[in-house]
Amino acid sequence: MKKLIAASVAVLMTVTACSSGAYDATELPPKPQPKAVAPPAPAKPCDDSKALQSYAPAGASLDTPALKRIIGHGRLIAGVSADSLHLGSRNPISGQVEGFDIDMVKAVAKAIFGDENKIELRVISSPQRIPVLQNHTVDIVARNMTINCARWGQIAFSAEYYHSGQKTLVPLDSTAKTTKDPVLNGKTICAPAGSTSLDNLKKENPQVIPITADTDTGCLVLFQSGKAYGISGDDTVLAGDAAQDPYAKVLQEKAFSAEPYGLGMNSEDTDLVQFVNQVLEQMKADGRWAASYEKWLEPDLGKAKPPAPVYGRPLPR
Incomplete structure (x- = not known):
């Protein structure tokens, strides 16, 4: 019985040693190298x-x-x-x-x-x-x-x-002469979201605080509720806004966009x-x-x- 136990222990030690040695000696497969991706083609210039x-x-x-x-x-x-x-x-x-x-x-x-x-x-x-x-x-x-x-x-x-061309609508008593007028600095001016008017406004006077509405009426509502000091947009749209509000005027300025x-x-x-x-x-x-x-x-x-x-x-x- 003792001989059997001793033989079993010897076998177990041999297997353990072999397993340990085999594991340590096994080489891991190399990590796959990422495939080179061609850089995106440069965008065609917009003219x-x-x-x-x-x-x-x-x-x-x-x-x-x-x-x-x-x-x-x-x-x-x-x-x-x-x-x-x-x-x-x-x-x-x-x-x-x-x-x-x-x-x-x-x-x-x-x-x-x-x-x-x-x-x-x-x-x-x-x-x-x-x-x-x-x-x-x-x-x-x-x-x-x-x-x-x-x-x-x-x-x-x-x-x-x-x-058309872009101008700005303000309250009737405003002393502003143009959209660039310092009088408008820090004032909230509404322009339709997703429109060129919003981008043009930011360029014309970076000192105003632009806010947006999805529709022209949305900007007019913000103006009439006092949440927007003015509205900037196409002269065609502003003419319609002024026709609906006797307390508003469109600045008599040269359009600052085409x-x-x-x-x-x-x-x-x-x-x-x-x-x-x-x-x-x-x-x-x-x-x-x-x-x-x-x-x-x-x-x-x-x-x-x-x-x-x-x-x-x-x-x-």
Whole structure:
């Protein structure tokens, strides 16, 4: 029995020693080396000098993919504002959304269907303008949207249909002369979220305190409730705000930005862009553009001529 126990202990010691030695001697597999990743390609420079270039209307037709899609669902779906007086706002009596921007998309609907009422107006906020085009929630956006190079990377634009500029609205008793006036330093100034107006305001006077609202009416409410000292934005929008508030005025300053308005469309719908550009050319030529401007904007902004279209953007292959 003692011999058996001794033999067992000897075997156990041998196994333990072998196991220990084998474990210590085993080499761990080398750690995998991360694969080299090529650096991202540098972004193409954005040239705002060519931002106004749109697709020439030559060859515009109803017999193209985007137009067939629109005809198929029986109406033009347009993203618009319902609270920008004179541009796109709801008439409190009729309940209809009306204004200069609305006239633009109604003309497109009439060119497609022969009836301007074959249109569905979907009210959107400023930050929604690009997403609703990218996901095809709407066919077109007419919501005082500035054409610029960066946005061309996300959506497509028609030729310019109105040239606006940014100014600032303040209380009637304000002594400020311009947006840069030191009187406005430290004052809260509202600008729509997701708009070029907000960026322009910060550059024009870094000493103001910018606050935002999703809609033009939102900024007006903040102003009228005393939460915003002023509003900065396109002169077209501010003219509508001043018309609604007798205690407000738009500063008589030179516009500190150029805001060329374009109708927005999905980047893939280049055929629709061409068609819309054809409609805009016809409106400018036959007097419909002038009649709409005279009705909605001339009383507040004075006389104006329609901007000349700029083409030359190459169609994607």
